[in-house]
Amino acid sequence: MVMKYLQRLGKSLMLPVAVLPAAAILMGIGYWIDPVGWGAESPVAAFLIKAGGSIIDNIPILFAVGVALGMSKERDGSAALSGLVAFLVTTTLLSTATVAMFLGIKVDAVDPAFGKIGNAFVGILSGIIASLCYNRFHNVKLPDALAFFSGKRLVPIMTAVSMILISVILFFVWPPVYGALVAFGEAIAKLGAVGAGLYGLFNRLLIPTGLHHALNSVFWFDVAGINDIGNFWSGKGVKGITGMYQAGFFPVMMFGLPAAALAMYHTAKTEKKKQAASLLLAAAFAAFFTGVTEPIEFAFMFLAPALYVVHALLTGVSLFIAATFHWTAGFGFSAGFVDFFLSSRLPLANQPYMLLLQGLVFAVIYYFLFRYLIVKFNLKTPGREDDDEVGEIVNAPGKDRFATMAKIIYEGLGGDANVVAIDNCVTRLRVEVKDMRKVDQQKIKSTGISGIKEVGPTSIQVIVGTNVQFVADEITKLRK
Known part of the structure; x- marks a missing residue:
């Protein structure tokens, strides 16, 4: 509870x-x-x-x-x-x-x-x-x-x-x-x-629980006097130091995770590459442009948890490197291209373009390390699931796509007879059901969603991606 x-x-x-x-x-x-x-x-x-x-x-x-x-x-x-x-x-x-x-x-x-x-x-x-x-x-x-x-x-x-x-x-x-x-x-x-690196590590490890927000508030906001985001954007701080709890995320979110998505695509089964590409391409673009990484992370977080731990370690290393060399940039939302572009001319931004060079190096590391680990240990990343794990992807043209997804997802959840409450965050549907046994996960997965997570005996999350709001709106129309 x-x-x-x-x-x-x-x-x-x-x-x-x-x-x-x-x-x-x-x-x-x-x-x-x-x-x-x-x-x-x-x-x-x-x-x-x-x-x-x-x-x-x-x-x-x-x-x-x-x-x-x-x-x-x-x-x-x-x-x-x-x-x-x-x-x-x-x-x-x-x-x-x-x-x-x-x-x-x-x-x-x-x-x-x-x-x-x-x-x-x-x-x-x-x-x-x-x-x-x-x-x-x-x-x-x-x-x-x-x-x-x-x-x-x-x-x-x-x-x-x-x-x-x-x-x-x-x-x-x-x-x-x-x-x-x-x-x-x-x-x-x-x-x-070292502290910045430890923060980056635990920031990613806490993502599955949602508790990373509590950790972020200590470093990003004025809870313990650090206020890294506020001070960076207001110019109140030390150049090369203020922003150290933000800068290291840019190489990971803009380059590392998109490269990981490419590795997952290249290691997908031939017959499932198109299916994997539809998920990973959109997720990679969201990570690069906006810094929203949940669509990628949830795509392999539960399918290959060991791979996610590697990602958390690499995030910590990235923050450590950026802080060591005093390369700083900041974000108002997340570490994507938009925030990088806007923050690069701020008074406290220090050699921000070195973060792009670091990002290119991390892209290479992420790609080859992920590809090696996926093949070596036969990890079940998107496109590598067993044939009975995911059914045929359901597609519909244009704006009807979300209505079709919503209908199938809602039926898979058990419909009005089983769904107690449904809500959404940035990338996930959060659902309360009466009986988890009545949830047809295979049917839900047939819509091409990123993943499913059971968070309690009657609570389930459906990871849709950044288009979750449109799916949620369509489900709202279906509910009686």
Whole structure:
């Protein structure tokens, strides 16, 4: 149950994280126009940089709203509003000035932890509390005299009350927690390039569980004082150092994984090469251009887990190398070509084009290592499955393709009689079923999806790829 809840949390975080490309585009163009003055020498650049900063600087608020919306049962607007209310209550009550007033001391004497209360952790916590309040109170009916505050109107009120109590707890708990987070971040930071490499390794190893979001928040956002993404894009940091927890992903996502996809295609069975190519080509392009790697990773993650461990190790090595030579670039969404292009002219970008050279080397390593391991150990990567594992791929022309896929997938899940709830993240359908035995995985696989993962006795994920939203929309139409 805990793992399932954390996976839902990770999925909910994808909504606010998806907003970051807007900030990346705005700030990237602004810095491209004025890479030296950071907007001081160009009104247009200043406008774009400040517009992008309005998103980057408010990531905790986006998390509060996004998590509240994503974790609530009906994804209702009152849940999102409650997430904002929760965050405002906590950050106001525990602000440095307010704490100083409570304690009757000077602002300078307040624990520095309270100066960082408006962080991603508190944003996520606010969203969780708001979603719990929504799920508990959105159907509550009060006496007639208070009927106006019944139902969804009651949710923000109860959220505010709940966060007052949470704030009292945080008043005592947050300083030591913050201290521990800072100590952890500083311990990794002191390891320099080795720390960056370890982070890259565990980032990939945690992808199957969805817990990588928690790890990312420590290094990418201002939870433990590192704030690698925010500082890199705002120009607040040390050139060649800030961005070290981002740069090493570019060689892997833009070059390594597409090369791995090529190796998987070349080692596919002759009669299944066309089928494998349709999956791997689109996945490779998504990884290179946008940095979205789940379509490739889930294509072999469960078919050949040992190969995925090799991929995680190579990711760690990539971050280690980039950090060792102080090659830095950053991303607002993921380490694809778009973010590389936009970040390469940022003030803190340091020899970013060396990452492309590193990427070419990693492409060679990924291709030949993956090809060798696949053939040597007969790993069941896409196109190498046993003949009875995957049926004939179902295709349909044009826009009817997603409707056809949706119909077959939904039937394979057991239809209305078996499907309890269905949702989607960036690449996966997340489904709750009554009876896993009624799920026909072979039928679902016949649509050409990347893979299937059972995450619990009644929970299953169907890895569709970046077109998952269109399939999910079609399934919604089918549900009664």
